[in-house]
Amino acid sequence: MATTGSGEEAAEPSAPPDTPNTEASCVAGQQVGRQGSRRPALSPSRAADFKQCPLLYRFRAVDRLPETPTKAQLRGTLVHSVLERLFALPQSDRNPERAKDLLAPAWTELAEDRPEWTELFPEGDGKTEQVTAWLESAAELVDTYFGLEDPRRIDPEACELHVETELGSGVLLRGYIDRLDVAPTGEIRVVDYKTGTAPREIGEAKAMFQMKFYAVVLWRLRGTVPRQLKLMYLTDGQSLAYTPDEPELRRFERTLEAIWQAILKAGRTGDFRPSPSKLCGWCDHKARCPSFGGTPPEYPGWPEPDSGEESPLDRAD
Numbered sequence: 001m002a003t004t005g006s007g008e009e010a011a012e013p014s015a016p017p018d019t020p021n022t023e024a025s026c027v028a029g030q031q032v033g034r035q036g037s038r039r040p041a042l043s044p045s046r047a048a049d050f051k052q053c054p055l056l057y058r059f060r061a062v063d064r065l066p067e068t069p070t071k072a073q074l075r076g077t078l079v080h081s082v083l084e085r086l087f088a089l090p091q092s093d094r095n096p097e098r099a100k101d102l103l104a105p106a107w108t109e110l111a112e113d114r115p116e117w118t119e120l121f122p123e124g125d126g127k128t129e130q131v132t133a134w135l136e137s138a139a140e141l142v143d144t145y146f147g148l149e150d151p152r153r154i155d156p157e158a159c160e161l162h163v164e165t166e167l168g169s170g171v172l173l174r175g176y177i178d179r180l181d182v183a184p185t186g187e188i189r190v191v192d193y194k195t196g197t198a199p200r201e202i203g204e205a206k207a208m209f210q211m212k213f214y215a216v217v218l219w220r221l222r223g224t225v226p227r228q229l230k231l232m233y234l235t236d237g238q239s240l241a242y243t244p245d246e247p248e249l250r251r252f253e254r255t256l257e258a259i260w261q262a263i264l265k266a267g268r269t270g271d272f273r274p275s276p277s278k279l280c281g282w283c284d285h286k287a288r289c290p291s292f293g294g295t296p297p298e299y300p301g302w303p304e305p306d307s308g309e310e311s312p313l314d315r316a317d
């Protein structure tokens with residue numbers, strides 16, 4: 001059953017408040033199941049792309065055309081990085097001021113890693129003010145996060161966890177989990193931070209698809225169905241918690257297998273058709289889309305070795 005609310009805490013699979021733990025606890029991690037490899041895999045973002053529009057999938061996963069992030073997307077990537085760093089601090093240090101102090105250094109590192117992202121703030125009059133205002137808007141998301149939960153009470157097992165598993169059918173699933181909380185009783189909670197500006201009715205189905213994807217991966221890796229899938233919306237301070245069950249995950253696994261078979265079929269022929277919708281407003285590829293009078297580049301063929309990778313921007317939607 002799904003529940004929504006501001007700051008609500010359904011099932012708390014983490015250290016209770018009176019559990020002393022001053023150690024830094026959250027590390028970026030990796031859990032890879034059978035046949036970990038870099039061969040083509042299905043990620044939640046790319047699966048959602050194909051469901052939305054096969055041609056969008058092709059542009060992103062096959063042609064791998066660059067996209068220009070918006071400032072809002074970039075802010076999401078920054079806030080995800082800050083929350084990861086926050087959980088690497090000792091629990092007692094995880095307060096709003098420390099978290100906001102992490103914003104500027106995290107942005108410096110992102111800008112060094114991806115200098116092209118700094119082009120969103122062109123040189124010239126007002127650049128400093130623009131970056132300052134943008135960092136302040138990121139600080140508001142951090143404040144909203146603290147309104148949803150107290151990170152001093154949480155002892156995650158991992159942040160930015162890379163997970164990968166192969167289903168019995170041979171479909172390889174791959175993705176990154178924002179945060180994994182595991183209770184002393186073994187109950188698993190999957191946490192995802194949402195920082196995007198897309199309307200909730202558009203983003204929610206996609207977000208729940210993503211969370212069920214991670215639930216299937218963890219179930220297959222660990223043999224345990226996660227107790228809770230939790231979405232935290234940092235733009236409006238709402239959260240949504242969902243408890244999956246095994247029959248549902250079995251059905252969802254078949255859905256993922258069907259999506260992958262459809263992708264492989266399209267990959268063999270190059271027949272990735274456009275599927276216009278109101279989501280085209282967020283598509284970076286309208287100019288080359290036949291539905292908008294454009295012409296796609298020549299089909300380059302199915303990519304090897306990997307077509308399932310998610311970018312940091314995917315993880316921050």
Ligand code: SF4
Binds near residue numbers: 055280284289
């Ligand atoms: S503009 Fe719309 S139909 Fe065209 S590729 Fe993008 S999402 Fe698909």
